[in-house]
Amino acid sequence: MISFNENQTRTSSLASEGRRAGMVVALRATHDGTEYPLGPDARRWVVGSGESCDVVISDPYVSNVHAILERRPGGALLVRDRPSRNGTMIDGNLVEAAELSVGSYLSIGRTTLVALSAPGGEQESALASLRGKDPALRATIDQALRAAATDCNVLIVGETGTGKDLLARAIHEASRRAAGKFVAVNCGGIPKELIGSELFGHEKGAFTGALSERDGYFVEAHNGTLFLDEIGELPIEMQPHLLRALETRRVRRVGGAAERSVDVRIIAATNRSEGLGTESSKLRLDLYHRVATVVLQLPPLRERMNDIPELVGSILAELRSENGEQVVGDEGWRALASYAWPGNVRELRHAVARAVALGNGELGPADFFPELRFGRTVPGLPADTMMPLVPYQQMLRGAMEQALATHQTIRAAAIHLGMAKSTFADRAKAWGLLSQRAKVKSGK
Secondary structure (H helix, E strand, O other): OEEEOOOOOOOOOOOOOOOOOOOOOEEEEOOOOOEEEOOOOOOEEEEEOOOOOOEEEOOOOOOOOOEEEEEOOOOOEEEEEOOOOOOEEEOOEEEOEEEEOOOOEEEEOOEEEEEEOOOOOOOOOHHHHOOOOOHHHHHHHHHHHHHHOOOOOEEEEOOOOOOHHHHHHHHHHOOOOOOOOEEEEEHHHOOHHHHHHHHHOEOOOOOOOOOOOEOOHHHHOOOOEEEEEOHHHOOOOOHHHHHHHHHHOEEEOEOOOOEEEOOOEEEEEEOOOOOOOOOOOOOOHHHHHHHOOEEEEOOOHHHOHHHHHHHHHHHHHHHHHHHOOOEEOHHHHHHHHHOOOOOHHHHHHHHHHHHHHHOOOEEOHHHHOHHHHHOOOOOOOOOOOOOOHHHHHHHHHHHHHHHHHHHOOHHHHHHHHOOOHHHHHHHHHHOOHHHHHHHHHHOO
């Protein structure tokens, strides 16, 4: 039985949405680094506040039986909400059932655990997880790496699901603070009455339920990076307190008298670009100017549709060990390329994972969009799931050309894009990609 102290609780935080390689073999408490193993022999763990649970969390916000962890064939770890009183979150997103990958954060009640791989297990860097060749995306990443070489504050602007937290982690990993902690906070997920306590800490007895003193996120991120996701969701009356902490680099616990110096690098993010930097914004002007020394804009997926084949291929590769070989059929590619993806890369990832779970070999439109199975239309998807042929071919041809240049062989390139080898070879021949490759190899 795994037991947690009732005072060792945290408000949910947000981690990178990018998956990392490896099997989850343990959970680590974010507040003190304690690790809790998930042995390879067990296949199921019950998580909750009840004494009969396999993972006991003494947290008043956790249900008696809160969630179930299941080890699936291939080693993937599935989290199922029971359902609970306050929900289960992975990387800041409420889930009913979802896979927990290495590096992701599991938030149950006010307790946050990070998923760990075996010692020495390969973990993909945040920078490597930012896939895509779109010029606007690469320009943003280049600007982020230049900003990482300094200690200035950064504001990342982008729609939900574009990977703002992944870009923030890439900045941290490329900075002089990489050895320090990367502490991610979902500002919109903290109860209003607890914001001061969560950011700055509190003294014992400062308010009802403050059974012991505790540090806040600023102190936790000392000598590292504090990522304030959806900073515009902070109540306007709390923003001056955050501004003062950023200006003075000192924090005072709720109910405390003494201040403590902190050395943190601030990266903030928002999905609200309307009125940003003006009086009409939900983010105060003085706070905006403090956090927006460098402003980075992440493009939505609909503006970089040529990256879809690479993104889909990488997701399929991650799921291959668990679900076997799956390829995207021609109609499936057309459906993926004709949808606007309002939820961006996050929505695409969920769609591909769902298709792999429901599909059988060759994935088609109904695997990615289950509504089509029941004769229903998908908002934003053309009724015939088709897009003009030329743009579709251009997208796929560019992805195939890049895959051939990177992987050198037809088989490896086809696997990378989740295509059948014969289909890849036929198209590559028809579109002249093989002759171009032969000229490059011969030096002509």
